[in-house]
Amino acid sequence: MGRWEPDARERLVRAALDLFSEQGYENTAVAQIAERAGLTKSTFFRHFRDKREVLFGGQDVLAELMTGAISGAPAEAGPLEAVEAALVATAVTFTDERRAHGPQRLVVIAGNDELRERAALKMVGFAVAMTDALKQRGVPELEAAVAAELGVLAFNHGYERWLETGGDFAEVARRTFGDVRAAVGSLERAE
Amino acid sequence: MGRWEPDARERLVRAALDLFSEQGYENTAVAQIAERAGLTKSTFFRHFRDKREVLFGGQDVLAELMTGAISGAPAEAGPLEAVEAALVATAVTFTDERRAHGPQRLVVIAGNDELRERAALKMVGFAVAMTDALKQRGVPELEAAVAAELGVLAFNHGYERWLETGGDFAEVARRTFGDVRAAVGSLERAE
């Protein structure tokens, strides 16, 4: 796998993130990102399906980790325990490097509709993946959907918490999921 | 408000829906949709923000109905009751005409990533709107988020059910939301 300047993909991500922060997402052309990374437009689209995807690389891995954890959970585990295992399983991808540009990334995404749209699709993807994995364990459709949705909610809140506080993501995820479950309990008791 | 051939907007929707069904979303150019509707590309983009939006018109009205119902719910109502009221409040928009092209619309959306993306964003929009409205009632952040998410889940399942069975959407929504709440209960009891 020959190549001259290594890490083309990461250089593109860095360049994109910086340019988006400096001048906004829509004022940045793909050609400009490629140029700053010392590459061309062609190469950019060889690494990323489209302009948005440069900020969402590796999310398919997360979905696989989640479904794997749910399928591999002990038979006695309930749906919510399986979902918690799914969240914990994603912790391996939450590296220091990822934490470094996380906040910058969130700001950029929040500031643009196209990017929020892509983010929403990714979350739906997680929910669908977990729902299917739960159904495969014999969990009824609607219970699976609810459990998965709670999991996604905890994942998002946990991610933000992790960016603020740092530490082990598995720990943060477990705590956040516990908070979500407590919130569910409060709702049920409320009437 | 002068105009010669009336209902330009609806003609565009019809033309788009038919063309998407016949040849697929990505094989259909905006110019072609406009042509079939007896209009031009310019006019299309005057009615819809982008090509996707032709399938999602009027969804902002839904969000307003939801937040309105939550804000207007009696003070004694718990978060889940308020969310149920939000779902019921959207029923006024579920007309026979909407039910007529609903299934066709769902098939088209399911067959294309861009459209699923837009649909996902709309659902997130609902969730955020309901969460904010609940927080304004004094519901804690996380409880509000959970309640809103359960509401969106019920809304989606309810919509599909309504397309299959017909009848009053308010009725279907109430029943579906009840099912979702029951599923939550099962999850809690499961461990």
Next chain:
DNA sequence: TACGGTGATGAGACCAAGTCCCATCACTTG
């Protein structure tokens, strides 16, 4: 009946996203 105002449309230039195809270059292997 003639007039000007208003709102919706048509027409076309223009830019950037994304696709495609082919040439080229670095590096590896026999």
Next chain:
DNA sequence: CAAGTGATGGGACTTGGTCTCATCACCGTA
């Protein structure tokens, strides 16, 4: 050292989306 492989460069091309200006139908008023 030659052939092969994988990543890149470059440019043509289509289409989504924006923008500006001209045009047309209708409405109210004098």
